[in-house]
Amino acid sequence: MQTYLQRRGAVYYYRRIVPLDVQAALARQHWTFSLKCKDAGEANAKARLQAVEHDRLIADARTASSPDAAPKPVASMSRDEFEYLEAQSEFLSDEGFRLDMEAEELDDLLATRPDLAKRNAAEQQEQIATAVEAERNWRASLGRNQAVDKGGDAKPAKGKGVYLDTDIVDLWAAERKVTRKGKDTHRRVAEWFNARVGRMSVELITRKHVLTFKDKLLSEGQTAANINMKLSRLRTLLNWAFGNEYADSNAAANISIKDPDAGKKKRLSFTLPDLQTIFDSPVYSLGQRPVRGRGEAAYWLPLLGLYTGARLEELGQLRVSDVQHLNYAGDDGTMISGWFLHLTEDDADDDEDEGPKNKLKNAGSERLVPVHPEIQRLGFLEYVAKQGKAGRVFPELKPDIYDRLTAKWGEWFGPYLRKVCGIADRRKVFHSFRHTFKDYARKAMPEPVQRQIMGHAGKDVADGYGSGFDHHALAVAMAAYKVPGLRLPAPPQPRTQMQPQ
Numbered sequence: 001m002q003t004y005l006q007r008r009g010a011v012y013y014y015r016r017i018v019p020l021d022v023q024a025a026l027a028r029q030h031w032t033f034s035l036k037c038k039d040a041g042e043a044n045a046k047a048r049l050q051a052v053e054h055d056r057l058i059a060d061a062r063t064a065s066s067p068d069a070a071p072k073p074v075a076s077m078s079r080d081e082f083e084y085l086e087a088q089s090e091f092l093s094d095e096g097f098r099l100d101m102e103a104e105e106l107d108d109l110l111a112t113r114p115d116l117a118k119r120n121a122a123e124q125q126e127q128i129a130t131a132v133e134a135e136r137n138w139r140a141s142l143g144r145n146q147a148v149d150k151g152g153d154a155k156p157a158k159g160k161g162v163y164l165d166t167d168i169v170d171l172w173a174a175e176r177k178v179t180r181k182g183k184d185t186h187r188r189v190a191e192w193f194n195a196r197v198g199r200m201s202v203e204l205i206t207r208k209h210v211l212t213f214k215d216k217l218l219s220e221g222q223t224a225a226n227i228n229m230k231l232s233r234l235r236t237l238l239n240w241a242f243g244n245e246y247a248d249s250n251a252a253a254n255i256s257i258k259d260p261d262a263g264k265k266k267r268l269s270f271t272l273p274d275l276q277t278i279f280d281s282p283v284y285s286l287g288q289r290p291v292r293g294r295g296e297a298a299y300w301l302p303l304l305g306l307y308t309g310a311r312l313e314e315l316g317q318l319r320v321s322d323v324q325h326l327n328y329a330g331d332d333g334t335m336i337s338g339w340f341l342h343l344t345e346d347d348a349d350d351d352e353d354e355g356p357k358n359k360l361k362n363a364g365s366e367r368l369v370p371v372h373p374e375i376q377r378l379g380f381l382e383y384v385a386k387q388g389k390a391g392r393v394f395p396e397l398k399p400d401i402y403d404r405l406t407a408k409w410g411e412w413f414g415p416y417l418r419k420v421c422g423i424a425d426r427r428k429v430f431h432s433f434r435h436t437f438k439d440y441a442r443k444a445m446p447e448p449v450q451r452q453i454m455g456h457a458g459k460d461v462a463d464g465y466g467s468g469f470d471h472h473a474l475a476v477a478m479a480a481y482k483v484p485g486l487r488l489p490a491p492p493q494p495r496t497q498m499q500p501q
Contacts, residue, residue, distance in 0.1 A: 004031075005047045011036070012043030014050050022061040159201025162246050164237055165190035168202055172240040181402035189233040192217075203247045205238065210252045224259035231256055268427045269435040272485050277421045278302060284489035292412035295396040296383060299492050301409070304380075305433030306483065307372040309441065309454045312430050314343050314365070316406035318393040323371070323384045328471035338475045339371040339381060343455065365455035368471065370478035379491045437481075445477035453478065 004016040017030045031054060035046045162168065165187055173183040196216040197209045213234070217227045235252035242250040270278070282288040283298045290298060297316065304315045322342045330336050344366050371380065384393055392405075400407040413430055417423050434454070441450045450456075452468045469477075 004051060005035075005043060007043075010038045012038070012040070012047070014047050016051070016054060019058060022058055025061040025064065026057060159204045160246075162202050162241075163199060164202050164205070164241075165194055165199070168237050168241050168246065171244070172237060175240075179402065181404070184402075186233045186237055189230045190237060192230060193234055202238070202241045205247065205251050207251045207255070210234065210238075210255050214255060214257065218257070224257050228256050228259060266427060267429065267431050267435055268425065269439050270423075270428060270432050272483070274421075274423055274428065275306070275436070275483065275486050277423065278417070279486070279489050281416075281421050283416075287493050290412065290416070292408070293416070294394065294398075294409055294412075296492070297394040297397055297409060298412075300380060300383070300394070301406075302413075302430070302433065303375060303378065303488075305430060306436060307375050307481070308341065308369050309434050309437030309450075310341070310343060310369060311365075311434065311455075312406045312410060313404055314455075316394060316397050316409060318343075320384055320387050320389060320391060320393055323381070323393065324368075326368075326471060328475075330472050336472070338471070339376065340368045340471070340474075341371060343367050343369060367452060367455050368474065369453055370471075370475045372478055372481065374488060377491075378488065383492075436483075440483055441481055444480040444482065449473065449477045 004014055006013045006015045012035045013033065014035055015030065015032050018026055018028055023029055031050075035043045037043050037046065169183060169187045169190055172178070172186070178186075193209075193213050197205075197213050200209075210231075214227060214231060217230065231252060235250065235255070238247060238252045239250045241247040278284075279302075283290070283293065288298075289295055301312065301315055304310065305312065308315070318341065322344065324340050324342050325337060326340055327335055327337045387393060387395065394405075397405040397409055399405050410430060417428070418426075438450065438454065441453070445453075449469055453474060
C-alpha cells in the first residue's frame, strides 16, 4: 500500500496528489501536511491511516459523479491520466512540495514569533501562489500542447519545444555556473510568466507577451520594484536564449516601468551616530552573544564590514586559511609583511572540503583585503588563531537551503539593528557598512585602490590590464582609512555563554 510518505529534514510529511477526475469534486489538487513526528514507524502508521481515509474520499467522489464507472486499464487511459500517474512520485520532490513545506514551517514559526510575520509572510505567500498557479497553468496547457488523438498518440507541440522554465533556465545556469538560489529565482519568474501569458516554446515569445506579463503584474498590485525585478530576470533568460540562437530576439529588451520610489529605497550609509550606537550596543558594551547572532560572529562581522567594505557573505564564509600573513616588498625594496583576507571562490569541481562552497558575486570580487590596524588591535588575529588551522573563521554560522552561511545571521542582525540599536530606517542594513566604507575611503585612498579593495569592476579597459595594485599599496591605503570620531569597543572578553535573543 502506498503511504505517500516524504521526509523533510527530520520530520515526516504526507503528500498525495488528488486524481485529475476528482479534483473538481474534492476542490483540491493535493493533500500536504506534516505528520508531526520524526520516527519512521510512527510516521508510516499515520500515513497509512491518512491514505485509507483519502482512498475512501476519492472512491466516494467517483461514485457520486458516475456510479457505474469502473477503474480504467492502463491501455485505455488518456495521456493526461497516464502522465498523472507518472507525476505522482516525481511531484514529491518538486518545487511545489518544497514551498508547501516552507509555508507550513512559516506557520509554525509565526505562532511563536509574530514579530516576523510582516517581514516574511508576504514573500512566502507569493512563492506559494507562484507554484500553485504554475502547476494549474501547466495542467491547463496539457489540453493545448499535448492533446491526445483517438489513437492515443500525442500531437506535437507548436514550436521547437524549448521552454523557458526548464530548458533555458537549466542551460543558462549550467553555462554561467549560477548558484542554486539564482537558478531557483529565475525559474520562479519563468513560472510566473507562464502562469500569466501561457507556456510556449521560447522562440514564440514576443514583445507583446512580455508587455502582457508586465500589465498583469501591474493589475495584481505588485510594486514597481518587484515588477522590474521579474522583468530583469526574464530579460536575462531571454537574452541568453537569443545569444545562443534559441530565439530570434530578446523580447524583453528595454521593457521596464518607472519606479517613483526607487530613490527612497536606496541603501544608505550609516552616520557617525548610527555607528556609535551599534558599537555601544550590548554585543560590544556588555559582551552579549545572542544565540541567533551565532557567537563571535555577532561581534566581528559588523566591525569587519566597516573596516573592509566587504559583502556580508564574503566575510561569513571566510576560512581560517583565508586569513594570510604575506611577505611583500616596500617602496624601497625592503621586505615587509602584513595580514590580509583572501576573498576567493572555491572550485566548483573541488570535492575535498565538506560543507558549502565559497561563492563570490563575480570574477572581480576575488581579491586581497588588508586587515585594518584597528581590527588587529581588537584581537581578530588572536580570535582566528583559536579556531585552529582548518575550518571556518565563524564555525557557528549554519548554511540555509542555498548554502548561504550568513542568511540566518542577517535575519538576526536586522531586528537587532532596529529594536536594540534603535536604527529604524529600513534603508540601513548590513550592506550599509559597505556604503560607509566607500564614504570614508574616498578621503583616504585613490579611487582605483578603493575599487580593488571593494571588488568593484574598473571604469575603463585600461583598468583590466595588469594585476592591480601590489600588497604594499593596498596595505598603505588601508592604514590611512579612518572613521574620525568613532569610539570603538574594548577588545572582547572571553564569553561564557550565548544569550537567547
